[in-house]
Amino acid sequence: MMMILQLIVLIFIVLALAGLVIGLIGGLFRFFKTNRQLPMGTRFQLLGKDVFGTMVKMIGRIFTSLAN
Numbered sequence: 001m002m003m004i005l006q007l008i009v010l011i012f013i014v015l016a017l018a019g020l021v022i023g024l025i026g027g028l029f030r031f032f033k034t035n036r037q038l039p040m041g042t043r044f045q046l047l048g049k050d051v052f053g054t055m056v057k058m059i060g061r062i063f064t065s066l067a068n
């Protein structure tokens with residue numbers, strides 16, 4: 001039983017890290033592509049939104065696959 005729990009936690013961690021990396025890469029592309037008129041703070045907010053949004057999506061996919 002403990003092994004299964006550890007495996008589930010490990011999968012969550014791996015997918016959260018994968019979401020972090022994917023979000024960071026996508027966010028950085030958007031960070032440098034957005035028009036230069038935007039203030040730097042707004043660009044950092046968009047970057048953070050991309051990173052955390054992708055992490056939440058990855059974890060949400062696990063929950064939906066476990067629920068089905």
